[in-house]
Amino acid sequence: MNTFEDRLAQVGAKGLHASDIEMIQVNLGLKCNQECVHCHVNASPHRDEMMTWPVMERIVIVARKARPRLVDLTGGSPELNKHFRRFVEALHGEGHTVQVRTNLTVLLEPDMETMPEFLKEHRIQLVGSMPCYLEENVCAQRGQGAYAKSIAALKLLNSLGYGIDSGLVLNLIYNPAGPILPPGQADLEADYRRELGERFGIGFSNLLTIANMPIGRFGGTLEEQGQLDRYMELLRDSFNPCTVEGLMCRHQLSVGWDGRLYDCDFNLALGLTVDHGAPDHIEHFDLTGLAQRRVVTGDHCFGCTAGQGSSCGGALASNT
Ligand code: SF4
Numbered sequence: 134m135n136t137f138e139d140r141l142a143q144v145g146a147k148g149l150h151a152s153d154i155e156m157i158q159v160n161l162g163l164k165c166n167q168e169c170v171h172c173h174v175n176a177s178p179h180r181d182e183m184m185t186w187p188v189m190e191r192i193v194i195v196a197r198k199a200r201p202r203l204v205d206l207t208g209g210s211p212e213l214n215k216h217f218r219r220f221v222e223a224l225h226g227e228g229h230t231v232q233v234r235t236n237l238t239v240l241l242e243p244d245m246e247t248m249p250e251f252l253k254e255h256r257i258q259l260v261g262s263m264p265c266y267l268e269e270n271v272c273a274q275r276g277q278g279a280y281a282k283s284i285a286a287l288k289l290l291n292s293l294g295y296g297i298d299s300g301l302v303l304n305l306i307y308n309p310a311g312p313i314l315p316p317g318q319a320d321l322e323a324d325y326r327r328e329l330g331e332r333f334g335i336g337f338s339n340l341l342t343i344a345n346m347p348i349g350r351f352g353g354t355l356e357e358q359g360q361l362d363r364y365m366e367l368l369r370d371s372f373n374p375c376t377v378e379g380l381m382c383r384h385q386l387s388v389g390w391d392g393r394l395y396d397c398d399f400n401l402a403l404g405l406t407v408d409h410g411a412p413d414h415i416e417h418f419d420l421t422g423l424a425q426r427r428v429v430t431g432d433h434c435f436g437c438t439a440g441q442g443s444s445c446g447g448a449l450a451s452n453t
């Protein structure tokens with residue numbers, strides 16, 4: 134038991150258990166064209182950890198058995214993995230719904246000219262990082278020039294029908310600039326729609342809000358600034374039991390670039406593989422053992438249960 138599980142026990146839950154594997158999230162590698170201050174996996178242009186084709190082949194076999202609702206590709210910048218297109222084609226060919234988490238700016242990198250069309254051709258759902266509709270806030274988190282590139286990428290995607298046609302999903306992701314909780318998702322979505330629409334004529338499908346996790350580069354920055362304890366206190370004090378049912382670890386499995394298995398992307402960032410007797414590598418995938426596994430938890434889990442809750446799919450409960 135840890136502090137998080139103590140808190141769960143107070144609302145009647147003994148530990149945290151998965152109930153199914155609706156989504157397989159695959160981390161294709163830690164290389165990224167950006168180096169954002171809030172990155173929880175410490176991705177950067179200097180990282181060279183990348184998923185190999187044999188691991189991807191294994192995931193295709195596993196997904197054939199597990200039939201998840203969604204296969205979600207993340208990184209780093211998943212598009213920078215040299216096997217990205219082959220992997221997408223293999224998953225698409227098996228009839229899976231595939232989602233790609235894109236930082237948007239990567240679509241303007243050299244050699245990416247045909248990527249947007251490729252994504253459209255395979256009806257890939259996109260989740261694009263856009264931490265604010267204001268330039269100052271985006272550049273503070275993601276580096277100078279990131280805003281202009283993100284806007285250019287969104288216009289390009291809109292021109293292909295992404296975020297406009299109902300079959301071409303383009304969701305945007307917001308995260309706060311500092312150690313505070315995200316505002317209400319529905320209200321913020323209305324603000325994004327108005328601001329991006331009026332300023333640039335940009336459309337999108339939905340806005341997803343996520344909390345910053347107190348780990349990785351963001352956690353390290355807070356520690357340096359002496360703000361980590363206060364942020365942890367905010368997360369603990371904001372515990373919302375209504376978020377527990379929807380916690381993403383209960384409905385997904387995360388595969389690291391080297392094939393190791395995790396309950397979520399945050400445990401991946403911390404190097405906490407699945408445990409409690411469940412197989413911890415894709416080579417030993419076992420649907421029954423993994424679908425009902427007990428989740429590995431820690432203090433960082435309070436980042437998912439604070440306020441309206443937080444997950445890769447956005448808020449988990451109405452704002453409190
Ligand atoms: S937050 Fe996303 S875009 Fe930024 S460095 Fe990390 S993986 Fe790259």
Ligand code: SF4
Pocket residue numbers: 380381382383396397398399400428429430431433434435437
């Ligand atoms: S950090 Fe991961 S394991 Fe912890 S509650 Fe969130 S999704 Fe679950």
